[in-house]
Amino acid sequence: MRFDSLYYLGFLSIVVLLYYLIGSRFRWTVILLASYYFYASWKPEYLLLIAGTTVINYFVAVVMARQGEKRKRRKFLLISLASGLGLLFLFKYFNFFAAFVHELLNGAGLLFKSPLLNVVMPIGISFYTLQTIGYIMDVYHGKKEPEQHLGTFAVYVAFFPIVLSGPIERSKHLLPQLQRENKIAFSYENVSRGVKLIILGLFYKLVVADRAAIYVNAVFGNTDKHFGLTFMAALIFFSFQIYCDFAGYSSVAIGSAKLLGIDILPNFNRPYLASSVKDFWRRWHISLSTWLRDYVFLPLAYSFSRALKKERYLSIRTDRIIYVCAILITFFLCGLWHGANWTFIAWGGLHGLYLAVENILRVKTRRNLLKIGITYILVLLTWIFFRAASIAEAFEILGKIFTKPGSLFIPPGPDIVAPIYAGLAILLVLVIEFKQEFFPSRFSFFNNERELVRVLSYAAVAAMILSLGVFDGGQFIYSQF
Amino acid sequence: MNKPIGRVVAKSIKVIICLFLLDTVFGEIQRHVFFLQKSGKFYRINYTMDKSTEDLLIFGSSHAAAHYVPDVFEQELGLSCHNAGVAGQQIIFNATLQRIALERTAPRMMILDIDTYGFYLDGYQYDRLSDLHPFFYKYPDIIGKVLDLKSRLTKYALKSKLYQYNSTIVHVLRYGLSPQKDRKGYQATFAQLQRPAQTMKDGGEGQPPPVQQTRPFDKNLTAALEQFVINAKQRNVLLVFTFSPTLEYEGSSAGHAGDLIRSIAASYGIKLFDYINDPHFLGRYELFADSGHLNDPGARLFSKMVADKIRAEFPEPNRD
Numbered sequence: 070m071r072f073d074s075l076y077y078l079g080f081l082s083i084v085v086l087l088y089y090l091i092g093s094r095f096r097w098t099v100i101l102l103a104s105y106y107f108y109a110s111w112k113p114e115y116l117l118l119i120a121g122t123t124v125i126n127y128f129v130a131v132v133m134a135r136q137g138e139k140r141k142r143r144k145f146l147l148i149s150l151a152s153g154l155g156l157l158f159l160f161k162y163f164n165f166f167a168a169f170v171h172e173l174l175n176g177a178g179l180l181f182k183s184p185l186l187n188v189v190m191p192i193g194i195s196f197y198t199l200q201t202i203g204y205i206m207d208v209y210h211g212k213k214e215p216e217q218h219l220g221t222f223a224v225y226v227a228f229f230p231i232v233l234s235g236p237i238e239r240s241k242h243l244l245p246q247l248q249r250e251n252k253i254a255f256s257y258e259n260v261s262r263g264v265k266l267i268i269l270g271l272f273y274k275l276v277v278a279d280r281a282a283i284y285v286n287a288v289f290g291n292t293d294k295h296f297g298l299t300f301m302a303a304l305i306f307f308s309f310q311i312y313c314d315f316a317g318y319s320s321v322a323i324g325s326a327k328l329l330g331i332d333i334l335p336n337f338n339r340p341y342l343a344s345s346v347k348d349f350w351r352r353w354h355i356s357l358s359t360w361l362r363d364y365v366f367l368p369l370a371y372s373f374s375r376a377l378k379k380e381r382y383l384s385i386r387t388d389r390i391i392y393v394c395a396i397l398i399t400f401f402l403c404g405l406w407h408g409a410n411w412t413f414i415a416w417g418g419l420h421g422l423y424l425a426v427e428n429i430l431r432v433k434t435r436r437n438l439l440k441i442g443i444t445y446i447l448v449l450l451t452w453i454f455f456r457a458a459s460i461a462e463a464f465e466i467l468g469k470i471f472t473k474p475g476s477l478f479i480p481p482g483p484d485i486v487a488p489i490y491a492g493l494a495i496l497l498v499l500v501i502e503f504k505q506e507f508f509p510s511r512f513s514f515f516n517n518e519r520e521l522v523r524v525l526s527y528a529a530v531a532a533m534i535l536s537l538g539v540f541d542g543g544q545f546i547y548s549q550f
Numbered sequence: 551m552n553k554p555i556g557r558v559v560a561k562s563i564k565v566i567i568c569l570f571l572l573d574t575v576f577g578e579i580q581r582h583v584f585f586l587q588k589s590g591k592f593y594r595i596n597y598t599m600d601k602s603t604e605d606l607l608i609f610g611s612s613h614a615a616a617h618y619v620p621d622v623f624e625q626e627l628g629l630s631c632h633n634a635g636v637a638g639q640q641i642i643f644n645a646t647l648q649r650i651a652l653e654r655t656a657p658r659m660m661i662l663d664i665d666t667y668g669f670y671l672d673g674y675q676y677d678r679l680s681d682l683h684p685f686f687y688k689y690p691d692i693i694g695k696v697l698d699l700k701s702r703l704t705k706y707a708l709k710s711k712l713y714q715y716n717s718t719i720v721h722v723l724r725y726g727l728s729p730q731k732d733r734k735g736y737q738a739t740f741a742q743l744q745r746p747a748q749t750m751k752d753g754g755e756g757q758p759p760p761v762q763q764t765r766p767f768d769k770n771l772t773a774a775l776e777q778f779v780i781n782a783k784q785r786n787v788l789l790v791f792t793f794s795p796t797l798e799y800e801g802s803s804a805g806h807a808g809d810l811i812r813s814i815a816a817s818y819g820i821k822l823f824d825y826i827n828d829p830h831f832l833g834r835y836e837l838f839a840d841s842g843h844l845n846d847p848g849a850r851l852f853s854k855m856v857a858d859k860i861r862a863e864f865p866e867p868n869r870d
Contacts, residue, residue: 257558490717535710535713536716541677
């Protein structure tokens with residue numbers, strides 16, 4: 070059941086209705102059943118996996134919290150990490166590493182038959198695994214009391230608006246909202262905000278992302294036939310495709326939860342108006358970047374700082390060495406998290422490199438248009454690796470961009486309409502985001518003081534979706550991660 | 551709780567009324583300009599459905615649209631001809647288009663150019679049925695049944711006029727501002743494909759790529775092909791299947807699906823003209839506009855060959 074389908078809108082309406090009709094003590098049952106039904110609509114077998122993850126982490130957290138010493142608690146932490154990361158490795162990375170080892174050994178003349186697994190990666194596993202790891206780490210560090218109610222914890226792991234592609238929630242933020250004692254009343258504000266976010270999310274996905282995808286797929290599907298100018302155009306389209314696809318998804322997710330009176334962490338904040346790469350990561354996939362900061366970067370930096378006692382090494386300040394090492398490892402893992410492919414690792418590595426260089430050069434995030442432009446171009450270059458099928462293809466595209474501009478590919482006949490629509494839609498997104506960034510209190514439509522303008526805004530965006538949306542487009546990109 | 555519910559209901563009603571008004575006004579405008587089109591894909595579909603009276607109708611995808619020159623058939627066979635090929639469309643769409651046309655007219659002959667890759671279970675044909683949305687209310691029974699194959703909700707979504715004409719406005723503007731030359735449905739391409747240093751697929755001369763692996767067929771698609779035959783037979787229309795020429799060698803003449811189509815043709819007594827791997831076109835870059843489509847000289851040569859074959863197989867197809 071896709072977020073951009075009529076089935077989902079019907080499903081959501083029924084869930085919201087039941088949720089408010091039933092007493093607050095039993096609302097978790099409504100959400101849990103709805104979440105498991107939603108998840109099972111993709112592949113019922115994998116319900117066992119998510120249920121198993123829930124049970125393991127629930128009991129590990131409860132038992133771990135009873136242990137006084139941190140040393141004893143660590144044992145339980147390792148059980149949880151081994152089960153979560155083990156499953157993730159098995160489903161997502163095993164074949165990648167097996168092929169890598171196979172290539173290495175073959176290169177060294179050792180013939181070895183690679184044991185490949187014939188499994189389909191369970192949808193959402195990367196997201197709910199990080200969410201449960203975050204919870205276990207919080208309990209381990211004593212930042213969060215373990216959740217005592219198994220049903221509430223099961224909702225935390227499988228909450229349907231976020232189970233497929235996030236935003237990756239934090240236990241301290243989401244769990245208290247799901248507890249039975251939390252009596253959420255039906256409110257006009259929640260419904261109004263939720264509907265607005267869902268409509269805007271669908272606009273981003275159906276009108277912008279899926280429209281841009283048509284040109285992007287036409288170009289990246291035939292890389293040998295295209296040249297530099299075409300790749301530049303396709304890359305710009307791709308940058309908005311992936312942004313609007315994922316931001317659109319996040320918006321629908323946050324809006325759906327809002328209808329139930331539940332706040333979800335924001336995931337995007339106009340990332341292409343960032344004035345440095347550091348600023349970009351404050352605005353792009355915020356729930357992942359803050360998760361990585363808290364559970365990977367800071368622990369790494371802390372352990373490095375304990376290991377490196379001197380003030381300088383090779384005349385370089387130790388704090389700088391620590392930052393560079395920790396950020397490179399963090400973004401290597403960030404890339405790997407996105408997918409078992411060297412292209413994602415290169416994408417993450419490049420972002421880590423940018424951040425390291427910015428730190429060394431002490432780049433300030435004071436905003437101006439030149440910095441925004443430079444940041445966008447730097448980010449654009451990384452998207453080549455993200456979109457290309459292989460590292461070799463990414464370098465081929467890079468080479469063509471810098472050495473073989475060629476002519477711009479314009480789709481023949483009626484296919485020309487796709488890039489025209491996409492270009493206009495991207496322009497509209499830029500205008501909206503520019504206005505939100507630089508004139509937040511002016512020209513407001515959805516929050517206009519006149520009711521007619523507010524009502525017309527909702528209706529006009531819905532009409533644009535009906536008139537211009539691509540209803541046969543593909544799945545949300547991040548659901549494959 | 552009543553107060554917020556009342557506010558939500560009141561606001562929802564206002565939004566729905568506004569949306570209904572926008573949908574009606576802009577949908578009507580779109581409908582009006584849509585059916586004013588005089589060229590372009592949708593005009594050609596509309597023409598085939600509502601106006602075609604020619605003796606020979608040619609159906610198929612972009613291969614049909616680009617490979618069959620009506621003037622050549624008219625000259626060679628003495629039959630008036632319209633090319634009803636639609637880019638991106640395969641058998642389900644073509645069977646629907648044929649059925650709608652046959653409600654009104656009975657041509658003497660039909661050619662169905664078949665893409666052998668269009669019978670597998672991959673779902674893309676259903677997505678492209680949206681080309682039928684603007685015509686749904688003209689032929690609700692025929693089109694409705696076809697759209698049900700994709701989703702039973704589509705008919706309800708088509709209550710929205712804006713959705714019916716979704717994404718057509720730029721198309722209308724494009725062909726309104728720069729109309730296509732009318733070639734009786736034929737989509738001529740005058741570009742010429744450059745011969746690469748080495749062919750990409752086969753890695754060298756004389757090395758055919760491996761035959762396609764066996765994949766499951768979509769039963770709806772094979773049923774649509776059979777329906778196409780039955781429709782033609784019911785109206786006593788002479789029907790011919792064709793496989794278009796290819797630039798590069800295709801193993802076993804399009805493999806698995808080719809066999810299926812051949813068996814369907816044989817079971818209904820339909821002639822199939824197979825030009826896959828035809829030596830007149832194989833490796834002849836000067837006859838192709840791109841790796842999959844003939845250019846105008848290629849299309850004229852091919853049309854002449856098909857017409858000659860029709861004449862040989864059916865000595866006087868234009869006679870009553």
